[in-house]
Amino acid sequence: MxxxxxxxxxxxxxxxxGLRDVELRKSLESERGLFVAEGEKVIRRAVGAGYPVRAVLTTERWLASLADVLGDAPVYVVSEEVMQGVAGFQVHRGALASMERLPVPPVAKVLEGGSRIVVLEDLVDHGNVGAPKQHTRRILVLEDLVDHGNVGAIxxxxxxxxxxGIVLSxxxxDPLYRRSVKVSMGAVFAIxxxxxxxxxxxxxxxRAAGFQTLALTPDQGATPMDSVEMGDRVALLLGSEGDGLSSRWLREADEQVCIPMSPxxxxxxxxxxxVVAAAAIACHGLMRGTSIHPGRQQP
Structure with missing residues (x-):
């Protein structure tokens, strides 16, 4: 009830x-092993990905629409004013859920493939989102991205x-910080x-797992992303918002690649x-030659 x-x-x-207080939330969420999902769609996707619901904070308007996914979790109903007072901002999507975190797998597990992926309805048209992965072929490796919104968008x-899959430095x-989850529209649960x-x-x-490493750089002297020769397993390295990839990772990569800029x-x-725009274009290039739709190859 x-x-x-x-x-x-x-x-x-x-x-x-204090959902807008980053430092408070980092310590609180780490201590309690939780994260916050915002909005009905994202809450449903988190539940569908297997994250247990700890509690729900909602307004009367959204109560009925969430009833089928909440199970026995406590549900607290408040006015819009109280909701804003608790969260520190106006919650436009009307509902917040605190969710139990699940153990993050080791890097080796993501590299070998076969990890859980859930379907994100109406996020994209590609039929392979949510399909079982038998062999990890394409991954991103993110070095020191500090903006939660950028991580969610990527x-x-x-x-x-x-x-x-994605490997983080x-x-x-944190991909499960509220803003990351919100900006990703639940995609953090899908990959x-x-x-x-x-x-x-x-x-x-x-590299030991057999991945070719490509370091994305703005240097226009690097190999254009759309012409690099890619092997069966490729890891694309993306650097931080301000400085890009570190000199060490640039040196260690098998090849430096760029997105050609207009003269x-x-x-x-x-x-x-x-970094988000670059990631979107680079991901499209990364998937060149792989199966996006069953029976269809990327040009």
Whole structure:
């Protein structure tokens, strides 16, 4: 039965406190082993991916639409004003769920494939999203991206274009932080990911698993992404928002690749794309020659 709550400071709502306070949420979520999903679609996708619901905070308007997915989890119903007071912002999608985190698999598990992937309805048209993966062929490796929104957007690009998995460097932002989950529209639940234990030697394990490593750089002297010769297993390396890939990872990569810029844009000083736009284009190039739709090859 739903419980009606009228006070934003009610201790039952502790999982949802200060959602805009990044440092508070990092410590709280780590301590309690939880993350927050926002909105009906994202909550449904999290439940569909197997994440247990701890509690739900919602308004009367959204209560009925979530009834079939919540099970026995406590449901706290509040007014719009109380919701904003708890979260610290206006929750346009009307519902928040605190979810139990699941263990993150080791890097080796993501590299070998066969990890759980769920279907994201109406996210993309590609028929292979949600299909079982028997052999990991294409992955992204993210080095020190610190913006949660960028990480979420890259997960969405990767899931939409059929990338098999993502490996994060130790300092990369948390894909299950609320903004990452929201921006990805639940794509963080659709693609297997793992986090390296050791940045310095992190690429060694990926190469040992048979992956060709391509380092994306704005340097127009690098090999164009659309003409690089790719083997059976390829890892595309993406660097941080400000500095890009570290010099170590650039040196260690098998090949440096770029997205060709327009000469006119270069003359005007526009010599690169932001990391999300670059990731979307590069993911499309990464999947060149792989099966997007059954029976159809990318040109």
């Amino acid at each position: 739903p419980e009606y709550v009228t006070d934003a400071d009610d201790p039952r709502l502790a999982d949802f406190t 997960f969405r690009c990767a899931a939409a274009l059929g990338v098999d 130790p300092r990369c932002a 297997p990911y793992a986090r390296m234990d050791n940045w310095y030697d992190g690429l060694e394990q990926i 006119t844009a270069m003359e005007a000083g526009v010599d690169s794309l932001n």
